[in-house]
Amino acid sequence: EPALQSAKGADALLIAAYSSLDGYSGWGNGGPWQGSATNWVFGSITGGDAYKGSDPGDQPAITPIERMAGLPNNEYFETRWRVLYDGISRANYALRAIKGAKDLTDANKTAKTAEGRFLRGHYHFELKKMWNMVPYVDENATDFKIPNDKDIYPQIEADLKFAVDNLPLRQSDVGRATKGAAQALLGKVFLFQKKFNEAKQQFDAVVASGIYSLAACYHDNFNPATKNGPESVFAVQSSVNDGSADNLNGNYGEILNYPYTGGPGGCCGFHQPSQNLVNAFQVDANGLPLLDTYNNTDVKNDQGIPSNSPFTPHTGPLDPRLDWTVGRRGIPYLDWGPHPGPAWIRDQAFGGPYAPKKNVFYRSQQGTLSGASGWAQGANANNYNIIRYADVLLMLAECEVELGNLERARALVNQVRNRAKSGCVVRNPDNTPAANYRVEPYNTPWTSKEFATKAVRFERRIELGMEGHRFFDLVRWGIAEQELNAYYAKEGTLRSYLQGARFTRGKNEYYPIPQQQIVLSTAGGQPTLKQNPGY
Amino acid sequence: QKRVSGKVTDAEGGAPLPGVTVLVKGTQSGTATDSDGNYSIAVPAGSSDVLVFSFVGFVTQEVAVGNQAVINISMQADVKALQEVIVTGYSTQQKKEITGAIATVSTKELLSVPAPNFAQQLQGKAAGVTIGNDNSPGGSTMVRIRGFGTINDNSPLYVIDGVPFKSDNGQGLNNINQNDIESISILKDASVASIYGARAGNGVIIITTKKGKSGAPKVSFDAYTGIQTPRKYIDLMNVNQLAELEWLRQRNTGLPAGQTNPSSAQYGSGPNPVLPDYIFPAGAREGDPRVNPANYSNDIDDPEFGRTKFLITRANKQGTDWWREIAKPAIWQNYNLTASGGTDKARYMFSGNYLEQNGIIIHTGFKRYTIRANTEFSIRNRARIGQNLQIGYTERVEMPAGNQSEGNPVSGVYRAQPIVPVYDIAGNFAGHKGTNLGNAQNPVAQLVRNKDNKYRNMRIFGNVFAEVDIAKNLVAKTSFGLDYNLGHGSFYSIRNIEAAEPSASNRLDVNTYWNSNWTWTNTLTYNRTFNEVHKVNAYIGTEAIRNTFRDFGTGRNNFFTDDINYRFINAGAGLPNSFGGGGEWALFSIFGKAEYGFKEKYLFSATIRRDGSSRFGQANRYGVFPAFSAGWVLSDEEFLKDNGIINFAKIRAGWGQSGNHDGFGDYPAYSTLGSSISETFYDIRGTSTSAVLGFAPQSTGNPNIKWEATATTNVGLDVTLLKNLELNIDVYNRKTTDLLYNIQQPATAGNNIGAPVSIVTNIGSMQTRGLDFALTYNGNAMNNEFQYSINANVSLYRNKLLNISGIDNDFIADGGSRIGNLTRSIVGRPLSMFWGYFQDGIFRSQAEVEAANALDGNRNTPYQDAIRPGRFRFRDINGDGVVNADDNTVIGNPHPKFTYGFNLNASYKGFDLTVFLQGVQGNDIFNFFKYQTDFNVFQGNRSTRLLDTWTEQNPNASMPRWDSDNGSADAVPSSYYVEKGSYLRARNIQIGYNLPSASLSKVGIERLRVYLQAQNLFTITKYSGLDPEITLANFGTGGDRTIGVDYGAYPAPKTFLVGLSIGF
Known part of the structure; x- marks a missing residue:
């Protein structure tokens, strides 16, 4: 360790701390998909955006989590916990080395420290979202059996405030944390605590910085060729063909989430969008979402219709973001041709008719921006946006609704909707839109807080669908119980394993602390970590 | 000086005995009898005037010369073999004088079982020695002496001609030619094993290779060849049953609203499943325009692939029996040539061996070539120098994905669908690419593509030594040994485009390692008998061992052609990925042993060894390992003398301590930082195709760790009754303290690159108690024309984890699987209990x-x-x-109640018969096969x-x-998976015939034996899986915490051999 107490050494330690952002830090912690930064299991599947998908026997540990019956010994919890604390540990190593580096100026030390503390704050916040009561580890810790008896938001805020105060607006390396990233993240931390004023302040600063804007095309956020665009506030950087044998520096956390036996990726048909999510993209004649009735009728799907039988996709009006979010029969799957339905689905009877899309690369990028090795070939250079500007705008809109500034909220939501309207839509080879797309801004002033709240939340769902936010949003809004129990009731008719699933208030807001970690925390015969209520 | 000559004959039958050693007592002057049993020897003036006649298997005789010029001797066969000399470490001892628990296995017994290594041949032959092997050619062998003494690696220390080595996965045993073995001694308890100190905690197997004897050159040639066949097939569904089952599943699951019938891409959507004519394109029927052969394509990167172009594959409505496709009869052959001879001044032994064992799983196999040269020279009757050297070269083709894995072809047999044919319409491999067929690989394709993926190993093993008689009773010896291994693997993977989850490119991985281990041993031995009653045998010694290891490898994607002539890293187009590493360790030891016998009746032995290991920190670098034992030959006491029933009786008792320093790498005491491209690098610049170096903690050391110490108390009884019945019973109590374990730290402590921080710590203790029982009866009838011996041995052990203090729960979970950990090692219970509902x-x-x-x-x-x-x-x-x-609770126990072996050897005139049965009783197997087949x-x-x-x-x-x-x-872990694992196996049945020597000698042949042999002729078991011989799931450190789980193991074949043994 002393050998690395130099500018170069400290930065190498910091790079390793960034390297943990993707949620993978070695197979010894568990599968990369279990710890994935994208929260596809813990945010998207549990939030009702998607089903586990694939085949009942593959990754069976997800099923109880999806059913809100995940036990403390479930390996998915264990892995996510481990990779997050690994990130924290690496950040702390870096912070110690920065402190001891003799060839760093004080100013440089402060700037580097800000990066380290940003990362440490981020990792702790992810833990906080998942488990609520978690230990906070700083760079001075020597005894790692740390109790989870305190709310760690104050420490997270302190780390991020330091980052806000000391990070530059722009970094020469695009992957490094910036002031804007720290402000957005700190704002999100405030928002989760319902500190709307403080949150608004941070989000406003991000907007005011003038650095960020919405990408012209919604899908630019999910295309490895256009990543790190104006909308990217903070992202996990992915690289492939970089010398890592299995392309583990690509978006490997999504490696299971590609179509099956055809199309890109070659593995394994997970994270299949739910009918409920697809229905949410239905719009009325005015191009506005069906806030209360979206789930009364289903968007037409090809369940049970063989790939060589004719099928005409849904003809009703749909928000174009649907087909950048969900792969469905008959609609071009990027440049891989139209999704053929069952031919690309591993077990349609189990996982439904849809495929994920935001993690996928273009055929034209195969082998250059996607990896080509080993068992799975889906790893590509697509970034995962931890925070993108649309997210900031919608979080700001939430603050404005809560603070009573409904029209500002409407303007912010409309900013997002107008991009969807004016931007790109999925097109057939003959350049015609692939479906009956329609999306319009809210043209009528918002006068009811209740409506505004509903509209902002709904916008957040469709704008950020399949991006791992939904479950955490439902919990912080306090509506997880009603939303999810209604979801199980309806989706249970399609996916039988969801029958009997139940969200229990006071318990399922947070996941169980991993059993193994409770055991490992034992000191003097007593575990230092305390299990969350209800488990 | 005078000259004495004479003839030596066998007391039974009077046949001349060639090769009998004749020595002038107390000198190095000696000769051997010629092929007619004649000898002639000069007896120097002033010498002891006593001739010593010795020959393996016969009672040594001493004859005073006096005035005789001709001395004819008839030698008695040594049935009881109590005079047998046994190697007990750095010295030898007569069997009668031994006070510890030592098992010996004769070369003949060993070689009666065909196997690629001596350890497999030991199975069932010695009480207290449990052998398991993974049944694949050239595969791993588990050797466990007296159960399990540690939660880590329980493999013993091997010492060949004084050169020690460890072989934790047992593969290192495959490149030793077992035909060269003269004797094997198994040091079972610490009172004898402690002389090897820090590495003897799991017992020691000492092997001495054959040496030349003075006399005319002897040449022998041994060969066998035969065929191995699969022993058992498994019951799986046919195509129709499987289709019906899918319909049942969908109906039982509940059809989505609005759907009245189940549906599948293959079986349509009607009230009953309809078998398709084609599985790719999925569900196609004859006449479908898509199945026109013009639409055939194997270019999966073509945008039209899967839409208008297909790997057109017919459904196999009769069903493919994948097991019969991959399990085929396979040839096994072995040839061995040995030549030996010498004079009293120089002796030599040379051998060459070729062994080829093809696996019953197609395209798996093992080949071995060895040569050996052992020589010894006597210098002026006072000194001897010599060398032993074997060079072995092996080639192995393993099952792809390895043994005991769900990805290997054995698992593929039940994971693959029967409707998938082996080949598609174009004759290329067919696969599961068509929809709703699962993700199995075509097991035949896997094996065929893997057939040239060889692992090659070269091993140089041997020593040079010099021995000087410093004074009359004092001998100094020095030996320098080398064990050098060089391994190279080259693994090419052809794209499995027909698979449901195909790989994206072809790829070559090559790796190379070398491991050099030298041992320098010096001893000073003192032997003397005082006043004819006080026998003292003592030695002191030093030993230095140094081991150096390096490995590196590289891999590359995107080869232009799969042609075997281009399988070199240079021929790939992708970015190469490399790895490399190494390590070193050293041991320095001083040791000593003293034996004292009073009138060969009261026997005492004490040893001590002090080892220093580079693997431990300053605080605990040195360990001292003492041992004591005593024996009392009851039958030499007046009250038992000359009774007609008990010919010999000895009770033995001993206590000793030995250690273990293996299993935790070479640097468990030190903390380091490191980097890894996949785990610490990051594309901080957003380039998409490069990553910047990052550093992270790599290992966390514990400077305070020390040896695992195993103390064994052993009490034994050796009895010979009625001249022919020999009985050996040993009971023991083995307790290991300071068990080492890599304790996982809370995640809050971060990672060592790639895995949670774990710190090697001394955590607890474990106990194994047991009993070894062996019984041998030698009989004859019909005037000695019918001779037979029966040997039965039974071993049992009871293992218990006493405490694990460093980890704050009372178990260690292992046996990972898709449904979580299957085994737990729990305080108060034996290792590796099955855990579930x-x-x-x-x-x-x-x-x-x-x-x-x-x-x-x-x-x-x-x-x-x-x-x-x-x-x-x-x-x-x-x-x-x-x-x-x-x-969740303990649902099964992989440890047998007892294991046993039964050997019968009989001969009548020229015929001989060997029957060897071996069995295991009272253990459970976790049949993880059922996860895939039953749920x-x-x-x-x-x-x-x-x-x-x-x-x-x-x-x-x-x-x-x-x-x-x-x-x-x-499908969760439950007692549903647990089955009885007991079996009784006819390991070997052999019938041989020795051609009459009279007719052979006319053509210059001394002896010629032919034999027929059947191995694993029958197996009696209730286990439903392919083979009940399930031992370890993996053979590395910690593998002993997953015993008895069947994850898809290579089954043992049934083998028929014909053999020939010829001597000149």
């Missing part, structure tokens, strides 16, 4: 479900998750009325057990409700 039948009805739900007093809370009629019922162990994680997980083939699943109409079914939820609800 007890399965108590099936919920027959809604009424049973409701009754169970009400057990906790609340009818609205379910008894177990996903409860419904037709589900497995799991037992509520703690009686709280609900089944949850707290109701709705993945879409592979299924067991025919599923023809009887629960429905409302069939409430008494043996299998649960077949639906999509079955995979998560019923």
